[in-house]
Amino acid sequence: MPKIIVLPHADLCPDGALFDADPSLSICENLLRHHVDIEHACEMSCACTTCHVVIREGFESLEPSDELEDDLLDKAWGLEASSRLSCQAMVADADLVVEIPRYTINHAKESH
Template sequence: MPKVTFLPEGKSAEVHRGSSILDAAEQAGVELAHNCGGVAACTTCHVWIEAGLDSLSEIEDREDDKLNEAAGLAPNSRLGCQACVADEDVVVRIPGNRIAS
């Protein structure tokens, strides 16, 4: 199973193929905001993928449209509720201070 690691905390979780970054965050005990309930209607679960970007599902139009509204948009930006893990490990950075303790 692939492992998803969250920075800056360093917490990680092994997840099943097809799990979203949001699911992995919940499994790892990392609180990743998702105000819309994980349906790509907001950008609160915006993350930067530090490693393993090619192992994630492709960006669909709805996610791409929403990402354009995200603060701190970067080439490695994804919505945690929409990006699903394939077979490789992934390292995720949560921008700013959006990790709840």
Template sequence: MPNIIFYPQKFILPKGLSVKGKTGETILDIALSNKIKMEHACEKSCACCTCHCIIRKGFYSLSKCKEKEEDLLDKAWGLEKFSRLGCQARLGTEDIEVEIPMYNVNYVSE
């Protein structure tokens, strides 16, 4: 079982968190099951970019990024080279480190 380290985030996770995950689980499902209130306005259907996260370690062990996810990531606030959508990125066998950006683009709440 890989370790997932969620970096501290001022609003939803001030102290950060290290948890275990199962290969094949999404980053978003792991966050939610560990009471991390990661936004997901489209209810995990890959239709928005509110669950955007940045993979600081272990990026290449995650599932491949599909074209639909890549298109949505272009709209994400603070996009970086190792950005993924938490609802689409599935764990491989290696440990990962995840940063949840301070802000996101949520057209529902704006």
């Protein structure tokens, strides 16, 4: 079973996290299931960028992003070559090291 390693994030996961990932779920769903409360203002419908993550290791194991995701990522704060919307990136068979950027383009955090 692949693992997700979440790098420390001051607000969402101060100590970082390590957990077994469910490959039938997106990165976002896996994070939420393991109490890493990443924003997902559009309810994971690929309509915002609040669930933007940077994949530090394991990026090549993910299916490529589609045009809609790429267009949205262009608006994400802190975009990098290994950025993905966590609601769209399905976990594959490799371990992932995930960094959640410090900021999103949201002015107010949604509560879920």
